[in-house]
Amino acid sequence: MRTFKHITLIVLAALLWTAFIGYGFINGFLLKPITSKKTSEAFIEATKEKIKEEFVGNVAMTLLENGKVSEEFFYSVDQPVDKNTVFPVASISKWVTSFGILKLVAQGRLDLDKPVDIYLTRWHLPESEFDNKKVTIRKLLSHSSGLIDDLGYEGFTVNETVQTLEESLTKAADAPYSNGVAKVGYEPGTGYMYSGAAYTLLQLVIEEVTGKTFQEYMTEAVFEPLEMNNSTFVRSEKPQLQFAKIYKDDGTTRQFNTFTALAAASLNTSTSDLSKFLLANVSRNSVLSEELITKMSTPETFINKIGVYGLGPHLYSQNDENSVIIGHDGSGNNAINTAARIDLKSKSGIIILETGNHNLASSIADEWIFWKAGIGDYVVMQRNKPYVLTLLVIGYVSILLPSIFIIRKKNKKRSIHIKK
Known part of the structure; x- marks a missing residue:
């Protein structure tokens, strides 16, 4: 049951991250200009x-x-x-x-x-x-x-x-x-x-x-x-x-x-x-x-x-x-x-x-x-696609790896407790 809850939380976090990236992509605040300098x-x-x-x-x-x-x-x-x-x-x-x-x-x-x-x-x-x-x-x-x-x-x-x-x-x-x-x-x-x-x-x-x-x-x-x-x-x-x-x-x-x-x-x-x-x-x-x-x-x-x-x-x-x-x-x-x-x-x-x-x-x-x-419009969005997809993947990895570590650690403690 606990594992199911953990998986549910991981999926929810991934969905929220996806929604955030999508919103930022469409509304422009995650997009990078062609140059960061203003001259x-x-x-x-x-x-x-x-x-x-x-x-x-x-x-x-x-x-x-x-x-x-x-x-x-x-x-x-x-x-x-x-x-x-x-x-x-x-x-x-x-x-x-x-x-x-x-x-x-x-x-x-x-x-x-x-x-x-x-x-x-x-x-x-x-x-x-x-x-x-x-x-x-x-x-x-x-x-x-x-x-x-x-x-x-x-x-x-x-x-x-x-x-x-x-x-x-x-x-x-x-x-x-x-x-x-x-x-x-x-x-x-x-x-x-x-x-x-x-x-x-x-x-x-x-x-x-x-x-x-x-x-x-x-x-x-x-x-x-x-x-x-x-x-x-x-x-x-x-x-x-x-x-x-x-x-x-x-x-x-x-x-x-x-x-x-x-x-x-x-x-x-x-x-x-x-x-x-x-x-x-x-x-x-x-x-x-x-x-x-x-x-x-x-x-x-x-x-x-x-x-x-x-x-x-x-x-x-x-x-x-x-x-x-x-x-x-x-x-x-x-x-x-x-x-x-x-x-x-x-x-x-x-x-x-x-x-x-x-x-x-x-x-x-x-x-x-x-x-x-x-x-931003289509041209800017297309240029930023690789960058935004990279952000998306980094977010997934940041959610998944710690979650796997925590789940394995808790399962290990539970296993030790059962043996005792």
Whole structure:
């Protein structure tokens, strides 16, 4: 009977230890950051080790602290890159586009909550079972418009015909992983669903309202005021820029693609320019007021009650009260991956632009969030798995060995007592 009680206590202790480890793993307090040191230099050194583990063609990285550039790192297997080297940044385009849209809102030329259709003449949303009048600028910016295109644009190679904006909205030809149709497929405003077509539609809105091309407007409204001189949505208009080589994951290179969906996927920029853009989110600038920046970074769409999107940027703080981390990632086109984050409270941020690896930039940015704010996600959890499993085993051994010793000792005493 006593042995049974001892075994029961051992099992209970093991279960409690397992529960503690699991809780600590999920909630992050047992996870270790990529480096225990709190300097930008230490973070860069830790990421260098990560870069050594897998292929990447080129990387440009900038860290911001207290509203200033604190550290930079550049790497390439061939052609050198620096802070002015221009990379295609894919969906970071959306965040930059939101600045242009919100400037029109500030000028009273757009209303966040009026039907987007009132601004359109060249193209209109196709009829569906849902009310297209509920599709607004606010919902398009926050991926809650009801559009179900799930578009990730690939762009067009030099041998392909580039679609017009209207043709792309009707059915995007450079959408290999979705049907590419901009159509309302669920009740607008009832949930989050990422939509590339939402930003292509916003691109059309800008052209309709301003009477300018999207490139012209964004240059005048955003790039020039922020002195982003190494940025363009149309590469052919700034051929003098220092463009990075685009590496694929097998180490070969390819040419730049051309996009119809400029607002959603076509921005080309450098870490130097993106630093200016990120700092515009935390300092006085001539594009958007502090009030509009706050509105832009306020949650508009949620997943499980966690705010995931504002009016343009993704939200990364997961309802954490000590930070307001916003930003965006970009990926695709074998193999571009980019990431930008800024904490509006601490004015710290990170920018990683790379080609040749599908997720290196995003994973480093996720590591930065945990290192800086203690907010862990899948990437951090995966890296910590061996460490946490080691803790689990050590706990089991620490419970089991003393328990076996105590049980054997008590059994030995009982045996001696019976013999007597």
